[in-house]
Amino acid sequence: MIRQVTVFLLSLALLQAVSADGHCSGKAIYRVSFQNLLTPKNFGNLIPENGLVFSPLAGASHSNRISFLTIRGFASPQVEQIAETGQNGRFVTLARNLRRQGRGVLHVAAAKGPTMPGNFTNLFYAVDCAHPFITMLGMIAPSPDWIVQINNRNMIRDGKFITRESGTLIAYDVGTDSGREFTSPVDASLDMPTEPQMNIAPLVEDETDRFQGRVVGRFHIQRIK
Numbered sequence: 746m747i748r749q750v751t752v753f754l755l756s757l758a759l760l761q762a763v764s765a766d767g768h769c770s771g772k773a774i775y776r777v778s779f780q781n782l783l784t785p786k787n788f789g790n791l792i793p794e795n796g797l798v799f800s801p802l803a804g805a806s807h808s809n810r811i812s813f814l815t816i817r818g819f820a821s822p823q824v825e826q827i828a829e830t831g832q833n834g835r836f837v838t839l840a841r842n843l844r845r846q847g848r849g850v851l852h853v854a855a856a857k858g859p860t861m862p863g864n865f866t867n868l869f870y871a872v873d874c875a876h877p878f879i880t881m882l883g884m885i886a887p888s889p890d891w892i893v894q895i896n897n898r899n900m901i902r903d904g905k906f907i908t909r910e911s912g913t914l915i916a917y918d919v920g921t922d923s924g925r926e927f928t929s930p931v932d933a934s935l936d937m938p939t940e941p942q943m944n945i946a947p948l949v950e951d952e953t954d955r956f957q958g959r960v961v962g963r964f965h966i967q968r969i970k
C-alpha cells in the first residue's frame with residue numbers, strides 16, 4: 746500500500762515536472778554574433794593571404810514547421826545561392842514571404858555587408874514560444890560552396906528562454922559544387938556543379954578539407970530582452 750502511494754506520488758511529481766517544462770510564455774530578443782576566425786594569423790598558408798570573409802549573414806527565427814537548413818539533407822536553392830555566390834537574396838525573400846503568410850517564420854535578419862577576417866557581425870532575432878528556433882548562415886568566401894551556420898537552434902530549454910549560449914563554427918560543404926580551391930564566386934568557369942547533388946555535411950569529412958577540420962569561427966547567442 747505504501748509502495749503504491751509512493752509510486753502514485755512519484756508519477757504525480759513527474760507529471761508536474763513535465764507540464765512545467767512544457768510550459769512557455771512570453772517572448773525574447775536575441776543577439777546572435779558570428780565571429781570570423783579565418784585570418785592569416787590563425788590559418789597561415791592554408792588560406793589566401795588576406796584571409797577569408799563570411800558573406801553577408803542572414804537568418805530567421807521560426808517554428809518547428811520549417812527547416813531552412815538540414816545537415817545531412819539537400820541544400821535548398823536558397824542555401825545553394827548563399828553557399829556558391831554569397832548572395833542571400835533568395836533566402837531573405839523566401840523567409841519574408843513565409844513570415845508575411847504566417848507560415849512559421851517570426852523574424853528575418855540580414856547583414857548589410859560581409860564579416861571581415863577577425864571581425865564579427867551581430868544579427869538580432871525576436872522569438873516566441875511558437876517560433877523558438879534560430880537558423881543563420883553565410884558563405885565562406887571565396888570558396889566553392891562552403892558555409893558557416895547554426896540551424897534549428899532552440900532558444901527554449903525546460904520551458905524557458907535561454908540566457909546565452911556559445912559554440913564553434915566549422916565549415917560545411919553544401920554539396921552543390923565540387924570545387925576544392927578558394928576561387929572567386931564570379932569566376933564561373935571554375936563552377937563545378939556536383940551531380941548528383943550531395944548532402945550538406947561537415948567539410949572535414951572530405952579528405953581534401955582545406956581547413957583541416959579546424960574551427961573557422963565562433964557564435965555567441967545572448968538574450969538581450
Ligand SMILES: *[C@@H]1O[C@H](CO)[C@@H](O)[C@H](O)[C@H]1NC(C)=O
Binds near residue numbers: 861865866867
Ligand atoms: C567590424 O565589425 C563591426 C561590427 O559588426 C563593424 O561596424 C566594422 O565596420 C567592422 N570592421 C571592418 C574592418 O570590417
Ligand SMILES: [Ca+2]
Binds near residue numbers: 889918920921923924
Ligand atoms: Ca562542395
